[in-house]
Amino acid sequence: MSAHDPSNGYEGVAEQFIRARSEIGSATVRDWAAQLPNGAHVLDLGCGHGDPNIPILLDVGCRVSAIDAAPSLLSVLKDHYPAVETACEPVETSDFFGRKFDGILAVGLIFLLPRDAQSRLIQNVSDALKPSGRFLVSAPQRSGSWEDLVTKRRSVSLGDEIYKTNLLKAGFEAIESRWDRGGSHYYSAQKA
Numbered sequence: 537m538s539a540h541d542p543s544n545g546y547e548g549v550a551e552q553f554i555r556a557r558s559e560i561g562s563a564t565v566r567d568w569a570a571q572l573p574n575g576a577h578v579l580d581l582g583c584g585h586g587d588p589n590i591p592i593l594l595d596v597g598c599r600v601s602a603i604d605a606a607p608s609l610l611s612v613l614k615d616h617y618p619a620v621e622t623a624c625e626p627v628e629t630s631d632f633f634g635r636k637f638d639g640i641l642a643v644g645l646i647f648l649l650p651r652d653a654q655s656r657l658i659q660n661v662s663d664a665l666k667p668s669g670r671f672l673v674s675a676p677q678r679s680g681s682w683e684d685l686v687t688k689r690r691s692v693s694l695g696d697e698i699y700k701t702n703l704l705k706a707g708f709e710a711i712e713s714r715w716d717r718g719g720s721h722y723y724s725a726q727k728a
């Protein structure tokens with residue numbers, strides 16, 4: 537895979553990722569989904585092969601659109617969940633951001649992106665949410681970098697202060713912290 541792989545290494549480790557992905561985080565997504573209006577249209581950024589999050593959204597009656605830059609992962613999602621509208625493209629340039637959603641989630645994605653792209657993504661998410669729309673994004677509170685367990689590439693956390701500043705600047709309020717049973721941290725925020 538080239539250095540310009542838009543999936544940040546995940547296309548090359550797709551089978552390994554599918555085998556390794558557990559249910560961890562699903563309770564957090566289920567709680568978040570319960571706050572959405574009936575029949576909400578949700579966009580899943582960096583959706584992977586869809587499990588465990590897409591079936592949770594479908595089960596509560598959401599209409600789901602999903603983006604991932606790894607064709608092998610997205611192809612599994614399409615086989616399992618044909619009702620989901622998908623786009624195989626980088627989130628940085630996705631046409632989905634020209635539309636409006638009730639909720640957007642990004643689990644395991646934002647810290648794979650370069651720093652500037654992380655800040656831009658938060659603004660793009662806000663622009664693509666309807667008023668009172670909700671955003672769930674997993675990101676460590678502590679700033680720093682680490683090696684992704686599956687791809688061995690560097691991941692970068694901007695840290696709590698910068699993530700919260702970016703969320704506030706982008707027009708989010710009611711920013712809350714959540715943790716899953718694996719200890720991963722999430723920001724749950726609502727657009728004003």
Ligand SMILES: C[S@@+](CC[C@H](N)C(=O)[O-])C[C@H]1O[C@@H](n2cnc3c(N)ncnc32)[C@H](O)[C@@H]1O
Nearest residue numbers: 543544546582583584604605606626627643644
């Ligand atoms: C850690 S996995 C998380 C997948 C899924 N959200 C989950 O919870 O299992 C990260 C996903 O983000 C995708 N990804 C990485 N960089 C991306 C980008 N720039 N644009 C779109 N998808 C990207 C990868 O292909 C991979 O499926």
